[in-house]
Amino acid sequence: MAAISTRDITKEFGGVAAVNGISLSVPDGEFMVLLGPSGCGKTTFLRIIAGLEKQTGGDVIIGGDVVNDIPPRARGIAMMFQSYGLYPHYKVRDNIAFPLRTQRVPRAEIEKKVDWASQLLGIDHLLDRRPRQLSGGERQRVALARALVREPTVLLLDEPLSNLDAKLRASARNEIKQFQQRVGTTTVYVTHDQVEAMGMGDRIAVIDHGRIRQVGSPAAIYDDPADRFVATFVGTPPMNLLACNGGHLGFRPENLLPRDMIEESEVTEFSFHVERAEYLGSERIVYGRVDGFESTQEITAKLPPAHVAQESIRPGEAHDFAVRNSALCHFDEHGNRVRRH
Amino acid sequence: MVALAEKAVRQKTSRFQFILDRPTVLGPLFVSPAILYVFALVGLPFLLAIYYSVSAYTIYSQSYRFVGLRNFIDIVQNPIFLQTLVNTFIFTFGSQIIGLILGKFGALLLLRPFPGRKLVRGLIILPWAVPVALATVAWQWMFDSLYSVINWTLIAMGLLTRADAPNWLGNPHLAMLCVIIINGWRFFPFAIVIFLAGITAIPQDVLDAATVDGAGFWRRNYQIILPMIAPIVVVGLVFGIVFTFTDLSIVYLLTNGGPVNATSVLGFEGFQVGIVSGDVAHGAAISLFMLPVLFVLTIVMLRAIRRQEI
Numbered sequence: 192m193a194a195i196s197t198r199d200i201t202k203e204f205g206g207v208a209a210v211n212g213i214s215l216s217v218p219d220g221e222f223m224v225l226l227g228p229s230g231c232g233k234t235t236f237l238r239i240i241a242g243l244e245k246q247t248g249g250d251v252i253i254g255g256d257v258v259n260d261i262p263p264r265a266r267g268i269a270m271m272f273q274s275y276g277l278y279p280h281y282k283v284r285d286n287i288a289f290p291l292r293t294q295r296v297p298r299a300e301i302e303k304k305v306d307w308a309s310q311l312l313g314i315d316h317l318l319d320r321r322p323r324q325l326s327g328g329e330r331q332r333v334a335l336a337r338a339l340v341r342e343p344t345v346l347l348l349d350e351p352l353s354n355l356d357a358k359l360r361a362s363a364r365n366e367i368k369q370f371q372q373r374v375g376t377t378t379v380y381v382t383h384d385q386v387e388a389m390g391m392g393d394r395i396a397v398i399d400h401g402r403i404r405q406v407g408s409p410a411a412i413y414d415d416p417a418d419r420f421v422a423t424f425v426g427t428p429p430m431n432l433l434a435c436n437g438g439h440l441g442f443r444p445e446n447l448l449p450r451d452m453i454e455e456s457e458v459t460e461f462s463f464h465v466e467r468a469e470y471l472g473s474e475r476i477v478y479g480r481v482d483g484f485e486s487t488q489e490i491t492a493k494l495p496p497a498h499v500a501q502e503s504i505r506p507g508e509a510h511d512f513a514v515r516n517s518a519l520c521h522f523d524e525h526g527n528r529v530r531r532h
Numbered sequence: 533m534v535a536l537a538e539k540a541v542r543q544k545t546s547r548f549q550f551i552l553d554r555p556t557v558l559g560p561l562f563v564s565p566a567i568l569y570v571f572a573l574v575g576l577p578f579l580l581a582i583y584y585s586v587s588a589y590t591i592y593s594q595s596y597r598f599v600g601l602r603n604f605i606d607i608v609q610n611p612i613f614l615q616t617l618v619n620t621f622i623f624t625f626g627s628q629i630i631g632l633i634l635g636k637f638g639a640l641l642l643l644r645p646f647p648g649r650k651l652v653r654g655l656i657i658l659p660w661a662v663p664v665a666l667a668t669v670a671w672q673w674m675f676d677s678l679y680s681v682i683n684w685t686l687i688a689m690g691l692l693t694r695a696d697a698p699n700w701l702g703n704p705h706l707a708m709l710c711v712i713i714i715n716g717w718r719f720f721p722f723a724i725v726i727f728l729a730g731i732t733a734i735p736q737d738v739l740d741a742a743t744v745d746g747a748g749f750w751r752r753n754y755q756i757i758l759p760m761i762a763p764i765v766v767v768g769l770v771f772g773i774v775f776t777f778t779d780l781s782i783v784y785l786l787t788n789g790g791p792v793n794a795t796s797v798l799g800f801e802g803f804q805v806g807i808v809s810g811d812v813a814h815g816a817a818i819s820l821f822m823l824p825v826l827f828v829l830t831i832v833m834l835r836a837i838r839r840q841e842i
Binding site for chain 1: 744748
């Protein structure tokens with residue numbers, strides 16, 4: 192087990208900065224998720240930690256040692272790739288054994304460890320198959336077994352669930368999370384999927400354009416976004432933004448409620464013109480605009496259960512809505528959060 | 533709507549009016565020129581060759597008298613033919629090995645980015661694209677007994693004296709080495725293309741996984757890359773072997789089979805006996821001797837990759 196930290200990592204590809212000064216520290220045993228849109232530099236950053244990519248500037252520190260000039264195999268890391276990177280010409284058994292063979296572990300020891308890892312992930316009945324004979328979920332487990340078999344100090348995961356179907360993804364998410372808690376390996380997990388990030392991460396680092404926008408627990412990221420990017424990137428539908436005093440006023444769709452549902456007095460009221468509604472079973476989302484504010488996007492409101500069943504709010508109507516003042520976020524003209532006490 | 537419906541009612545037409553819309557008719561129609569072409573230019577000469585090989589046909593006595601396997605028995609008992617057969621194997625496998633080794637290293641070098649890589653990738657095809665006659669003449673000067681640029685260089689570097697400079701094309705072993713080198717040189721751009729195609733098709737994830745798993749350069753090459761590109765390399769090798777086994781151009785142009793049959797190969801021998809000497813029957817038998825050899829070789833190799841298939 193080891194803590195990871197990076198100091199001011201930069202990476203340029205032909206003059207274009209993919210990673211633009213990331214300093215991040217992941218304590219021992221933490222599950223850290225790097226969340227960001229595609230092309231934001233999160234995978235490049237992960238590859239720099241792994242040593243597959245050489246940073247243009249900055250330091251990578253694993254377990255207290257600067258590992259800038261240490262090759263990937265000596266960094267004590269294991270990595271799992273988006274398409275798993277299984278060796279197609281090897282059987283599952285040899286795939287899992289490969290990292291041990293490169294380290295010249297004795298044969299008997301290899302056999303023992305392969306058995307251990309395959310039982311841990313419930314793939315011991317697949318050992319004599321080849322990767323092409325496995326389903327997506329099985330391949331993912333084999334890749335995880337291969338990553339874990341040499342008991343790495345750090346586990347790096349690069350969008351490991353993106354090749355699974357939605358149902359499998361949910362259970363695999365759960366498995367990886369439980370597994371990580373059991374083994375306690377320091378883990379860095381890259382994803383563009385906010386559901387994965389919110390559900391799995393002890394902490395989330397939101398990355399955009401090669402920079403960290405915010406690091407915090409899932410709750411902090413969601414309830415207390417540091418800037419407009421984080422506010423609109425996390426959450427479905429995203430946070431509503433209204434132009435206001437040169438900056439923006441933001442509030443989550445579930446906080447925009449019919450006026451009569453809020454009992455507190457410290458509220459901001461809006462007159463909400465409903466344009467269309469979506470019924471999603473457990474919730475009803477209504478789209479529209481509010482009087483007196485400009486907004487580049489449609490304003491959405493997620494109606495609470497009481498309003499889901501009875502269609503009391505219909506397209507074409509105007510209703511009094513309100514947001515608790517405590518649930519409002521203010522952003523300045525640069526998109527940074529303005530705290531008002 | 534009504535107008536449309538009325539239009540849709542067609543007059544009765546001949547059942548052959550849309551015959552070309554049927555895939556079962558159109559397909560064979562499109563393929564037939566190719567089949568005819570192959571049959572006329574490959575199939576007929578092949579059948580003719582088989583017939584010649586079991587007849588007593590020479591250009592001096594054009595008899596189609598059937599003699600059974602007499603011609604084959606004759607050539608197998610001829611020591612020159614046996615030497616030719618051995619030469620053919622040495623020539624084929626020697627040049628393929630040179631081509632494969634140069635191809636693998638060339639591909640690895642050309643995978644790395646460097647300024648002018650595209651130009652080099654284009655130029656590297658030249659040995660393969662240059663007409664064989666032109667290339668062989670150039671090599672002939674390099675191996676010339678008097679003017680050899682290789683000997684000249686070695687002498688100038690002080691590694692050799694004029695007296696013990698090798699006579700490349702005069703010594704039987706060196707002459708064989710020369711034809712092997714030239715054919716390997718001709719084959720290696722093809723091998724580079726094959727290796728490049730294979731290596732670039734390997735997913736980056738697999739190579740990265742191997743790197744993280746602790747595989748160094750050699751292990752990555754021999755335990756990951758080579759097994760994964762083996763099927764495509766074997767197909768390339770089958771092509772190379774078939775073309776080299778049946779080739780006579782370099783031998784014909786460079787050594788004419790000499791010195792004393794040291795570089796004579798099957799294709800060349802068949803040409804000498806059948807066309808130059810006019811003994812068509814024995815020439816056909818010599819040429820057909822390649823067929824079972826190549827047949828067995830190809831089947832063995834293609835089976836090998838199917839077992840290896842990923």
